[in-house]
Amino acid sequence: MGRLVLAEGGTFTPPGAKDFDLPAIFAGVTKPMIMVVLSIVIIAAFFLLATRKLAIVPSKYQFITESVYDFGRNNIARAQIGSKEFRPYLPLVLALFTFTLVNNIFGIIPIFQFPTFAHIGFPIALSVFVVFPVYHIVGIRKFGLGKYLKKSVMPPGIPKPVYLLLTPIEIFLRFFMDPITLAIRVFAAMFAGHLILLVFTLGGEYLLTEAGWALKPVSLVAFVMAIAMTFLEALIQVLQAYIFALLSAGYIGTALAEDH
């Protein structure tokens, strides 16, 4: 089909990585940067407005914020870290969840229409520079450096020769792969999702404006697909935010657990 379109004249440039390199709006500040700042304003306002006057019997708005808070608290933090120790990590888990959620959802909201986490710098900041040190530090604080390392890389109850194989793998996983995959998972999902939306939208637009009259109706298919993909993206964006917070809480829970 691409050839046909080309035969009609004009060149269709498929969207690629270059479309994620947004130009600076002013003084090196790009759209994702503004959106990140905006996201924390939105989240902080969302919670601060609700918590200004909390009632035992919640209002409608308080009920909504409470649902979000409860989800982060009970379904992620408490489920992963355990009901005894989850309280100190509640702000962190809640912040990870809401921050990722809002920045992901930006991808399908008109005007914003760009998932911030499609720039790998942001998920790297969270996973490598926040979650990764946090779960090792809390583990070391609880067990002491030696015992924590032993617990992490030499899980008990395994025949001794196996450690020769297992310990390097554990070290590689826990100190390199865990934080990297945590960041790449959400980055890749957002990057690919946005790319798919770009392909269908720009492709449809090109078909509508540049293609011959016989092919113009095909653009309808592209737009329908773009809308369908938007719904799918909404699901994936929420899911990825949930997974990101869930895994972060899971790493903390594992670091704090008595047995590996």
Next chain:
Amino acid sequence: MVLSSSIINLAEDAPNPVLPHPAEIILGLVAFGLLLFVLAKFVVPRFEALYAERTAAIEGGIEKAEAAQREAEAALQQYQAQLAEARAESARIRDDARAEAEQIKEELRAQAQEESARIVAQGNAQLEAQRAQIVAELRAELGRQAVELASRIVGESLEDEARRRGTVDRFLSELDSVSAPAKS
């Protein structure tokens, strides 16, 4: 061919999306730090306080309800005790009243019987007296009549005969003595 070469050219121009921009990492950290601060400082403590308060309120409510129930039960027991007491009291009063009424009835009956006996006795005495009087009168009359009749038959007066008089009285007494056993 043109297309593929242009893609390659574009790919060469575009930055590698897997390499992070340091500016974005720093901004992400700062923004996330601020958000974390707001959540940890204000939002989470407020929600946790609310949850604690709500738990307390629910537990307090349950406690209050339990207290009310205990109170109600105590009141119910008290009422039941009072009711039983009142019932016993009323039964006692009724028994007393019944006994008293019985006694009064008994007394009245005795009194009436006494009265009736008295009246009967009085009547009997009166009758006896009247009878005696009438008998005496009749006896005198009978005697006189008999003498008079006899004197008419005889043709002369017998009245003056004192002896005759005694004869009449004796006869009547004999009659009495004969009739009296027959009567009884």
